[in-house]
Amino acid sequence: MNIFVKTLRGLKGLLSGMGLTFGYFARPSKVITQQYPENRNTLKLPERSQARIDLIKNAETGRYNCIACGLCVKACPNNSIELTKFKDPETKKFRPEKFVYHFERCLVCGLCVEACKFDALRMTSEFETAAWSPDDLVEILNKDDPWAHDDKSDIGQQTAPDKNEQTASPARDTDRQEHTGAEEKTIQPKDRSPK
């Protein structure tokens, strides 16, 4: 008798599972798939959604808010930001010469944004960041500044930088002099190789 009860109970369990799957099969309205690239236009990401960092521009002056203080560089756990700065002769303030963002190393942790006291850095939700090679992920964030155009030849090799060495190349020097003629100083990520 026991075996019959067991068989029946087993059968009931199997059938109820089948009922469940058939229930979903019969109700196509329950489908939850989102057809991603097609629904790109209607895609809604939460405000806070963070995928990468970006510099904030001042709407009035058209300049980046960043004053190249280097706090974000210090805050970053993964040395994902490299920063060189110069003094703007007009405003007598420091400005980033090149704000290099190593997205390939970035943890998207948001610590840099938190560290920035000047409302110069933000997280964006632009998540389509795939690239063919890690080099493509290195980006100059202040790319609108005329002196920081797409020249990436001298970046990306400084995983263990020497603090005393100036990393200026001749081409870049002339570039800078043309535009600004100001002195420059490099802020490098701090060296965290174990002592």
Add this chain to the structure above:
Amino acid sequence: MESYIYRTDKLILDLTEWLTEATGSAFAAEVVKMSIAAAVLSAFVGLLAMILIYIERKVAGHMQQRVGPMRVGPHGILQTVADSIKLVAKEGLTPKNADAFIFNLAPLLVFASSFACLSFIPFSPGMTIVSFNVGLLFILGIASVGVLGILAGGWASNNKWSVLGAMRSGAQIISYELSATLALLAIVPFFGTLDFQEIVLSQQKGWWIWRAPGVGLLGFLIYTIASTAECNRTPFDIAEGESELTGGFHTEYSAMKFAMFFLAEFINIFIVSAISATVFFGGWMPFHIEGLDTLNRVFDLLPPIVWFFGKVACLVFVVMWFRWTFPRLRVDQLMHFEWKYLMPLSLINLALAAIAVSAGLYFFN
């Protein structure tokens, strides 16, 4: 023309007649006819597998609240075509230390056995490629050649997981074949023939699933379970068991050789469903209820081939439904289930059938 759709036997007869006239001898006509059949069957196999794979993916998708393939073609109907092209275009690898001859032979063996089975299926009146008076027995015999291919493939791959998978599948298929065969044989005394067309014709008054008292239903249940196991489908897919054996016997196969295994699996599903439909559900015979002539005539409006494929489609859906609901059994449980429950049950069923037939217990006589 229209009547040919309903009376396919007439179509075949006329065709044979015409061919005999054209070629001048009955033998030549037969040769031509067989060549046509082989060509049609080959095309049918490819198409069938593609459609079944597509349906499987859609069924799986919707059972899981997904949509399945959507990108290639409208609602993804060309997806399997694209996949086939990919599989054909891929390089067929043979592992270095594999037994190359057997390794390459195995998928052919599996495929050929499924392919051969198809030629006995009665699609429509008169439409069987080989009419054979022991068709049912023959199909059961041929189907078990497939397991040789699986064993050989697993063994020749020179991969420990493959060997495990092959051994499992060998043990499993051989065991479950017994139940499947016994379940079918239990119905045989009722119609007293092994020819598929005659089996269908014997169900004019009602399908055997209910005409054979109790035996039909029980036989159908046993056959469904056993045939699912024979096809290596969940919940009996221990031979592949990708979460255990990383693919089992076909771990090392790629490209076309893999496609053959895959194709054979889907053809097998079709074949077991077709057998089930033929033996238990009247094959291409439309659904008839004695006395309700108007209703019967409405049912007759559908051509037999539609009835056949409709029934098969329902049964195939059930097999797919199993797959997307159930987890997999363990190998020893599988054996216990077969030898301790299913086998005795099918023997009892056979005995019951014998009693029922000798006592003349038929329904809807």
Add this chain to the structure above:
Amino acid sequence: MSNIPADTSIEPDFEDYYVNMGPQHPSTHGVLRLIVKLAGETVLGVTPHIGFVHRGIEKMAEALTAQQFFPLTSRLDYLSAHMNNWAWAMAIEKAAGIEVPERAEYIRIIMSELSRISSHQLWWGVFGMDLGAFTPFLYGFRDRERVNDIFEKTCGVRLTMNYICAGGVREDVDRDFEKDVREFTDYFEPMIDEYDRLLSGNIIIQERTKGVGVLDPETAKQYGCTGPTLRAGGVDYDVRKNRPYGLYPRMDFKTAVATEGDSWARYVVRLEEMRQSLKIIRQALDQIPAEGPVRAKTPMNIKIPDGHYLSRVEAARGEFALYLVGNGKILPQRVKLRSPGFSNLSALPETVKGWRIADLVTIMSTFDLVMPDIDR
């Protein structure tokens, strides 16, 4: 060898047959390599090899400030990111004497329980897949998606949240947070019944898990197993109850305990844990102060005073403990992580002996291993 089923006979001179399970194997879930000694289908012994995703996180901690280490703790057991963050936050708070605002404590509880649920949802789906049923995987992920959406709305990220920080949480929750979470709890409660319908009630699952892979409480304790793996054996040990942290003492919930210690018990315990987590979340939502600070003022670089600090949390897989040695600088002198997965994995060879390959998969699945947590 106490767990060998009665019907298994092993010839002593059987030729040894070794198979390599992993590092690329569908059911090791990550890069775990098991060397399995087989006699036919029967597992005679298992040797786990780990370290494929070893990143040296403990050593990295010595070069990172307290703030900077948070993102890395999320990457230990990525399914209990909040709990791991919390453990580190608690250690820092203990060291630097930081008071956490009440609202933040509640948010931490809600987040932790949500991530426990999401972890178990994922486990449930993967468990089904390991046993050969694909559909649970999708259902589990379907429900997990909702939790992830809640996380994304508040923390901005879906998996490695880095939301809990020293002194509270990084920012206040999203304005829809309470509504979303309540909606989720109402939605998910019936879904657990659906899980029951699909898997728990299934006779195949029961046959494959009941009595399989019994880990008796004594062995479990010896190997230092924690979490559902331990509680399934009848040991009522839950950090939230036995060594309460945060505001857990204010919560009314039961630890899920079973007695058999087999795979089925581990399965049942996890399902029950989801229900209890829902209960905790509801209470926390009722009690949470509507307004208030969520983060205590902390310096950007927190100095860790001389001393030894220990913090433990109940992560989804068991007790996650963190031992911090400070020397008065901003960089810690030493950080030791005790991950639940590592101890649980060490009990695996003992548990699977004498079972079949398919059972090895079941047992491994019910141990719920996450490799980055084990390798660190």
